[in-house]
Amino acid sequence: MSDWNPPQAVNQVDLGFMDARSKLIDLAAFLDRVQRAGQEDDFRVQALKKAIGLLSIEEPARAREVLLSFSDPSQEPVEKAAMQGAVGAFRS
Numbered sequence: 001m002s003d004w005n006p007p008q009a010v011n012q013v014d015l016g017f018m019d020a021r022s023k024l025i026d027l028a029a030f031l032d033r034v035q036r037a038g039q040e041d042d043f044r045v046q047a048l049k050k051a052i053g054l055l056s057i058e059e060p061a062r063a064r065e066v067l068l069s070f071s072d073p074s075q076e077p078v079e080k081a082a083m084q085g086a087v088g089a090f091r092s
Helices: 012-036 042-057 062-070
Strands: none
Touching: 012 042, 042 062
């Protein structure tokens, strides 16, 4: 098959910049609304702000670190769940 050509390199910035920009603006607007409502002390908002700080890590492990920052770090299972459903962030 001499007609086969290897795939060309993809410009990740061209591919994803506008989507990332949009998400960042949405996040900023959400934080503005939360602040105007006086709800910035909510543990989920605090977890979100902590995760935002992890974006400046200069290693290709940002997604992992952000995900772990929302996770329950405990090792032992609980006997019975205190509630049904997830809230998206661990309340420390």
